Structures are given as structure tokens and as C-alpha cells.
Amino acid sequence: MSTQTVRPVAPDDEGTDPPAGRGQGASPPAGPPRRRRRLRIEIQTKLLVMLLGIALVTALVVGWIGYRSGSAALERAAEQQVTQVRESRAREVASYFTGLQRSVVLNSRTAERAMEAFEAGWRELEDADVSDAQRAQVTSAYTDVLLPQLAENTGQDFTVESFLPTSDAAWYLQAQYLDPALDYDKALAVDDAGDGSAWSTAHARFHDTLREIVTQNDFEDLLLIDPDGDVVYSAYKGVDLGTNVLSGPYAGGALEDTFREAVTSNGEDYVGLADFEPYQPLADEPTQFAMSPIQDDGRTVGVLAIQASTDRLNEVLTSGGRWREAGFGETGETYLVGPDGLMRSTSRLLVEDPEQYLDRVVGAGTPRDVAETIVRLGNPILRQSVQSTAIEEALDGETGIVRTTGYRGKDVIVAYSPVDVPGLNWVVAAAVDPSEVFAPVNDFQRQLVLAIAGMLLLAAIASLALAQVFVRPIRNLVTGVRAVSGGDLDAQVRVRTNDEVGDLSEAFNEMSRSLRTKQELLDAEQREKDRILHSLMPPDVAEEVKGGEETIAHDYQDVSVVFADLVGFEEFTSDMDSRRSLDHLNELVRSFDEAAERTGVEKVRSLRNGFLASCGLVVPRVDHTRRVVEFAQELQAAVAAFNARHDADLALRAGVNVGTVTSGIVGRASVMYDLWGDAVDLAYRMHAQEPEPGIYVTDRVYDTVRGQFELVEAGTVREPDGEHPVWRLEDRA
Incomplete structure (x- = not known):
């Protein structure tokens, strides 16, 4: 209970005039000093303010914690939803390409006979007679239709000579089947040109089946390519019919690379999947090929090439344009990005609002001519750049979710991951505007503010009532304290x-x-x-006893213990009275205690003829074993000094061990601090069984200190697990 002494109060402290002698013209004050009037604030008012303050602080703290935890939970839920959408679309994309590959392999097996027939017809047309009128008709299709489309889509001018067929067979087939207006759907409907050639006969026989494959699977085209690279069949009869993918006008790039891999794969289940590339026969539209070898008895007789449909891929990514129903909300979308950082699928904003898309991407850095071409063609594939750290990390094989700036120049939350499709280094990204993600958080914040305001109103009313209730006991307490x-x-x-x-x-x-x-x-x-x-036990144990603990026991690993007794003390004090005998014993015990303090050893207990100590138990020490051995030597020195002073013949017998011990309180009415365990038992038995005085150590102690002390073998000691060697410490000279 802390108090302060009252000191006399000077008149200055109470606001009176200074006494005489402290200033010029000072005069003694008249009458008793006037007390400074203090503003009296009722404790009820103070208590009311305190309760309101506590309520306000509590409400703000609880509200802040609730806001943080609630916001974090809602944000995690929103991010989890974006991540789930990404994972769902990644699985569907992988499933789409798996189905595409299966379809290509299956159709390559059914196209074996068609390949043989078309190749045979192709060989017959190598020296076909093509009239000038036919050549002019084909050239006109290139000049009037293909080249203007190419110029419009690429912004470049081309010469017709770089695209015209390079073989008579190609001239002939395009003259017979190429529609002058390049109406591919119209060309697809033709079964037989009626020219009587073997190629037309094969076409009349197999075209219906191949056409069915194209229409049922929504393929852009189906090509049959012989091992030399000649396109001997095209379902849509475009300008690539009859060209050579290795040396013709459209050679090079992913088409040629994928064909070479397929024709040399020697596996009927092989599917080569090419990335999107601009394809000039389709006016430089992005096109993706999937190829599989056509084999006859293990021999590759050709390659089936499928032009995959971008519409089918976009349908997978956009859920058929039903973004809201698929969980994308008002702003969410998923899209594919290739290793060049360009899109491989369409954009939601482009589909829903092309004009806004144009303004956004141009503002984000996309060149206007590129953006206008995307809007005009309705296709951002290989045109729209998507550069961000999220895409870079996904291309490096990482998966995650970040907040970054999207290709539209707006802040977005993007969940990204690689696409698991062999041969394609693509990533899938699910993006959503943060405003939509955090809309529930903002609603939660508004509701929380209203709730806190309501809580404060209730707290004000309750505080007013409580303040009145609390003041009455305090006034009564003043009277009660004075009474007692x-x-x-x-x-x-x-x-x-x-x-x-x-x-x-x-x-x-x-x-x-x-x-x-x-x-x-x-x-x-x-x-x-x-x-x-x-004085009876370590400080931490004493604190537990003071705290009311009745059962106190602690286990310690790797503790060194020493058990020592005096040899010859009984004989030395046999003819002494009890007081003198006790004085000698106390003298020894004091010297033992001093040795323990010097060496950092903790005494456990002292008996008339025994002394138990440990090291590394109360204070962890890395050299506890060395300290205990040095302590035992100090005991020997103390006994030797005692002998010299009193002409006695006492000796010390000690056992030193290291291991696991337990310390605790023994007894209830009369408590005693003690140490026990296997390490203590072995130390006691070892010292007790040795007839000669000295310091004896176990093999565990020997292994630790043998380079620091001189030790000699002294027999063995029996343990439940067998006999253990014992070493004796040589006396110091």
C-alpha cells in the first residue's frame, strides 16, 4: 500500500499574497488565507463521460476489427470465385483441345482411302492442260478478292504473282473448284465439277464424308497433304488447294513446322498442335492447325490438317456469351494469351460494346489502327496485346492472383495460370474489376457504420442510467471507510x-x-x-509454491548431476558434542556452497553425509558437464583444506552423470525440493558402490570431458539395460 507524506502547504500554493519579506511593500495577510475555488465536476458526470468514451472506443475497435476481418473474408471469397472461374475455364480449354486431338486422330484413320484416292488423282493432273481463260479466271479471284482483303487486314500491298499456283495440277483444280468470289460455303457444297478427272471422281466419292466431318465439328477447313507437302484436298476449296506447304506461297511458320513434325512422327496417335498464326489464304485471319499422320500399315501416306474454329474456342472461354450466368458478373471475363503476349481468344468488352472497347484499349496504349482493325473484324486474336506481370508469371509456369492494370487500361484483379495443353505455351487469365469484387465490402462497411451508430446511442442511454447507479455506492463507501x-x-x-x-x-x-x-x-x-x-529451492519453483501449486515436477533433458558424500566424518566427530559436530558440518557445507557458486552449479540438497547438485537445470549451460566435474574437484579441495585446518582425515566420494532428470516438490505439510531420475540414480549407485574415495564418472560424462581431465578406468556399474563402464578422475597434484 503506497502512501505519500503530507507536506505543509505554503500560502503561494493556495493563491494568497506573499508573506512579508518576500517583496517590496509586503504586509502580513489579514485574516485566514483564501482557498482557490475549484470547479466542481460531479463524479456522476465524470463516470458518464468515461462510460461513453469506453463505449465509443470499444465500438470503434470492434467495428474496425469486424471491418478488417469481414472485408478480408469477403475479399477472399471474391478472389476465390475469380480463381474458381479461372480453374474452370482452364479445365474446359484443356478438355476442348483434348477433344480436338481425339477428333483429328480418329478422322485421320478414316481418311486413309481418301488420301490415296486424292493423291492418285493429283498425280494424274501434274501435266494437266490449263487454258488461258482458266488461268485468267483464277488470277481474277486473287486480284479482285484475295489481295484487297489482305491489303485491308494488313495495311500492306501484295503482288498477285507471289500467290498464284506453281503447278499445273494446282491451276487445274482451282480453275475447276475455286469460286470466283471466293465464296467458300458455295465451294463446300460442290460434289463434282464434272470434268471427268480421277481427282473429281475421288472428290465425288469422299467429299460428302469429309464435308460432314467439317460441318459437325465446326472446323474452318480440312486439308489432306501428301508426304511431299502438296495440299491434294481442301474441303472449302480455298486458294491453298494444290499449294505446297513446304515450298509454295504459304510455306513457312507454324503450318510448315507442324506438317514436318506430323509427317515424321511415325505414330498414328500423334497430333501436332500449332499456335495461331496469320494465314494468308484466309486474308491473314488468325488460324490454328491440328495435324495427324495418315498411315497405311505403319507407313505415313499423308497428313490430315484441321483448321480449328476460333468460334468454338471463344465459346468455351465466354460460356457462349453468357458471362453473367456463368458467374462472371458484370465485368468479369476469361481470355487466353500466347507467349508473344497477344490474345488467343476474344474480349468481352469487344463483344458487348465495340465502341467502348476501342476507346479503352487505345487509351491503354494499343495503336489506333490496330484497335480499329480488331473492332472491324471483331477478332482480337494475334492483335490485342496483354502485357502485365501476371501474364509474364503465368508464362513462366506460375499460378496466382494479383491486382494489376489490364489491357483496357483499368485496374483489374487477375487470376492466372498456364494452360495444360501439350505444344501450346498459353496462359488463361480470369479478370474482374475491383469495384465489382469489393462491392460487398462497401455494403458491409455501410451496414457496419449504421450498426456502430446504433450501438453508441444505446450506450449513451445505458451510461446515463449506470452513472446514477454507480455514484450511490461510492458515496456510501466514503461513509463506510470513515466508520471502520x-x-x-x-x-x-x-x-x-x-x-x-x-x-x-x-x-x-x-x-x-x-x-x-x-x-x-x-x-x-x-x-x-x-x-x-x-534458500530451499530454485526461484521458479519457489514462485510456483507461492502460487499455490501442490504438485510441482519438471522434466529436464541433458542435465549433469553429482552425488557426493564425506568418508570418515562419523569417525571424526564421534567423540564431539552435537554443537561442535554441527559447526564442523556447517563449515564444510559453506565451503561446498561457495564452490557451487564459483562453478555455476546449482545445489539441490545437503545432508549430514551427502551433497546433491546439478548443472544445466535452472540455468541452461552448454558446458554443464565440465562445470560439474570441476565442482567435484572443488569439493575435494575443500575437504583437503578442512583436513589441514582440523587435522582430520576426511575424504570425498562422488559420482557424476549426465542425462534426463526430474525436479519437484516432495511432501505437503513439510515440503522439500528434490531431484530424481535415471541420471540421479546412476550417479548415486556409482558413488555408493565404489569403496575408495574419489570422483567417478559414467561413460556419457567420459565422452564429453575426456580431453579436459585425466580419467582412468575404474570398473563398471550395473544398469537395467546392462553394465556401463566407470572412470575415475585422477587427483590434481
Whole structure:
């Protein structure tokens, strides 16, 4: 109980005039000094303000914690939804390409006979007679239709000579089957040109089946290519019919590379999947090929090439344009990006609002001519750049979710991952505007603010009622404290307030005078108890005993213990009275305690003829084993000094061990701190079985200190798990 002594109050402290002698013209004050009038604030008012403050702080803290945790939970849920959409679309894309590959392999097996027939017809047309009119008709299709489309889509001018067929067979087939307006659907419907050639006969026989494959699977085209690279069949009869993918006008790039891999794969289940590339026969539209070898008895007779449909791929990514129904909300979308950072699928904004798409991507850095071409063609594949750290990380094989700037120049949350499609280094990204993601968080924030306002209103009403209730007991307590006070304390507390707390302070001053002496006696008694308790056991154990613990036991690993006794003490004190015998014993014990303090060893207990100590138990030490051995040597030295002083012939017998021990309190009415365990038992048995005085150590101690002390073998000691060697420490010279 802390108190303060009241000091005399100077007149200055109370706001009166200074006494005579402290200033010129000073005169003694007339009458009693006037007390400075203090503003009285009722404790009820203070309590009301305190309760309202606590309520306000509590509401704000709880609201802040609720806002943080609730916002974090809602954000995680939103991010999880975006991640789930990404994973769903990644699986569907992988499933789409798996189905495409299966379809290509299956159709390559059914196209074996068709390949043989078309190749045979192709060979017959190598020296076909093509009239000038036919050549002019074909040239006109290139000049009037293909080249203007190419120029419009690419912004470049081309010469017709770089695209015209290079073989008579190609001239002939394009003259017979190429529609002058390059109407591919019209060309697809033709079964037989009626020219009587073997190629037309094969076409009349197999075209219907191949056409069915194209229409059912929504393929852009189906090509049959012989091993030399000649396109001997095209379902849509485009300008690539009859060209050579290795040396013709459209050679090079992914088409040629994929064909070479397919024709040399020697596996009927092989499917080569090419990335999107601009394809000039389709006016430079992005085109993707999937190829599989056509084999006859293990021999590759050709290659089936499928032009995959971008519409089918976009349908997978956009859920058929039903973004909201598929969980994308108002702004979410998924798209594919290739290793060049360009899109491999369409954009939601391009589909829903092309004009806004144009403004957004141009503002984000896309060149206007590129953006206008995308809007005009309705296709961003290989045109729209998507550069961000998320795409770069996904291309490196990483998966995650980040907040970044999207290709539209807006802040978006993007969940990204690689696409698991062999041969394609693509990534899938699911993006959504943060405003949509955090809309539930904003709603939650508004509701939380309203809830806090309501809580504060209720707290104000409750605080007003509680303040009135709390003041009454305090006033009664002032009267009660004055009634029970009956003593006097030298130190007093200063009364600083002029309210109920001040009255309570006055009552406390009266009561403290009667409690001072009692408190001092109690403190002195407690200090003596603590001193005795700390002398019997380690501080942490003493604190547990003071705390009321009845069962106290602690296990310790890797602790060194020493058990020592005096040899010859009984004979030395046999003819002495008990007081003198005890004096000699205390002299030895004091020297033992001093040795323990010097070496950092913790004493456990001292008996008339025994001494138990440990090291590494209370204070962890890396060299506890060395310290215990040095402590045992110190005991020997103390016994030798005692012998010299008293002409005695005492000796020390000690056992040292290291291992697992347990310390704790034994007994209830009369407690005793003790140490036990296998390590203690072995140390005791080892010292007890040795007839000769000295310091004996176990093999575990020997392994630790054998380079620091001179040790000699001294027999064995029996343990439940067998006999263990014992070493004896050589006496110091």
C-alpha cells in the first residue's frame, strides 16, 4: 500500500499574497488565507463521460476489427470465385483441345482411302492442260478478292504473282473448284465439277464424308497433304488447294513446322498442335492447325490438317456469351494469351460494346489502327496485346492472383495460370474489376457504420442510467471507510479533487494510519518467508509454491548431476558434542556452497553425509558437464583444506552423470525440493558402490570431458539395460 507524506502547504500554493519579506511593500495577510475555488465536476458526470468514451472506443475497435476481418473474408471469397472461374475455364480449354486431338486422330484413320484416292488423282493432273481463260479466271479471284482483303487486314500491298499456283495440277483444280468470289460455303457444297478427272471422281466419292466431318465439328477447313507437302484436298476449296506447304506461297511458320513434325512422327496417335498464326489464304485471319499422320500399315501416306474454329474456342472461354450466368458478373471475363503476349481468344468488352472497347484499349496504349482493325473484324486474336506481370508469371509456369492494370487500361484483379495443353505455351487469365469484387465490402462497411451508430446511442442511454447507479455506492463507501478506520499511517495521500473521490481520499488517509504498522509487519513476515523459501529451492519453483501449486515436477533433458558424500566424518566427530559436530558440518557445507557458486552449479540438497547438485537445470549451460566435474574437484579441495585446518582425515566420494532428470516438490505439510531420475540414480549407485574415495564418472560424462581431465578406468556399474563402464578422475597434484 503506497502512501505519500503530507507536506505543509505554503500560502503561494493556495493563491494568497506573499508573506512579508518576500517583496517590496509586503504586509502580513489579514485574516485566514483564501482557498482557490475549484470547479466542481460531479463524479456522476465524470463516470458518464468515461462510460461513453469506453463505449465509443470499444465500438470503434470492434467495428474496425469486424471491418478488417469481414472485408478480408469477403475479399477472399471474391478472389476465390475469380480463381474458381479461372480453374474452370482452364479445365474446359484443356478438355476442348483434348477433344480436338481425339477428333483429328480418329478422322485421320478414316481418311486413309481418301488420301490415296486424292493423291492418285493429283498425280494424274501434274501435266494437266490449263487454258488461258482458266488461268485468267483464277488470277481474277486473287486480284479482285484475295489481295484487297489482305491489303485491308494488313495495311500492306501484295503482288498477285507471289500467290498464284506453281503447278499445273494446282491451276487445274482451282480453275475447276475455286469460286470466283471466293465464296467458300458455295465451294463446300460442290460434289463434282464434272470434268471427268480421277481427282473429281475421288472428290465425288469422299467429299460428302469429309464435308460432314467439317460441318459437325465446326472446323474452318480440312486439308489432306501428301508426304511431299502438296495440299491434294481442301474441303472449302480455298486458294491453298494444290499449294505446297513446304515450298509454295504459304510455306513457312507454324503450318510448315507442324506438317514436318506430323509427317515424321511415325505414330498414328500423334497430333501436332500449332499456335495461331496469320494465314494468308484466309486474308491473314488468325488460324490454328491440328495435324495427324495418315498411315497405311505403319507407313505415313499423308497428313490430315484441321483448321480449328476460333468460334468454338471463344465459346468455351465466354460460356457462349453468357458471362453473367456463368458467374462472371458484370465485368468479369476469361481470355487466353500466347507467349508473344497477344490474345488467343476474344474480349468481352469487344463483344458487348465495340465502341467502348476501342476507346479503352487505345487509351491503354494499343495503336489506333490496330484497335480499329480488331473492332472491324471483331477478332482480337494475334492483335490485342496483354502485357502485365501476371501474364509474364503465368508464362513462366506460375499460378496466382494479383491486382494489376489490364489491357483496357483499368485496374483489374487477375487470376492466372498456364494452360495444360501439350505444344501450346498459353496462359488463361480470369479478370474482374475491383469495384465489382469489393462491392460487398462497401455494403458491409455501410451496414457496419449504421450498426456502430446504433450501438453508441444505446450506450449513451445505458451510461446515463449506470452513472446514477454507480455514484450511490461510492458515496456510501466514503461513509463506510470513515466508520471502520481506526489507525494512523505516517504517510498520507494528497487530496487533489473536490468531489466524491476527494472525500474517499480523506477517508483513506484516516484508515491508512491504522494499517501502516500492520502492513509493515506483514511485509516483513512475507520477506522472511520468501528468503527461507528461496534458500530451499530454485526461484521458479519457489514462485510456483507461492502460487499455490501442490504438485510441482519438471522434466529436464541433458542435465549433469553429482552425488557426493564425506568418508570418515562419523569417525571424526564421534567423540564431539552435537554443537561442535554441527559447526564442523556447517563449515564444510559453506565451503561446498561457495564452490557451487564459483562453478555455476546449482545445489539441490545437503545432508549430514551427502551433497546433491546439478548443472544445466535452472540455468541452461552448454558446458554443464565440465562445470560439474570441476565442482567435484572443488569439493575435494575443500575437504583437503578442512583436513589441514582440523587435522582430520576426511575424504570425498562422488559420482557424476549426465542425462534426463526430474525436479519437484516432495511432501505437503513439510515440503522439500528434490531431484530424481535415471541420471540421479546412476550417479548415486556409482558413488555408493565404489569403496575408495574419489570422483567417478559414467561413460556419457567420459565422452564429453575426456580431453579436459585425466580419467582412468575404474570398473563398471550395473544398469537395467546392462553394465556401463566407470572412470575415475585422477587427483590434481
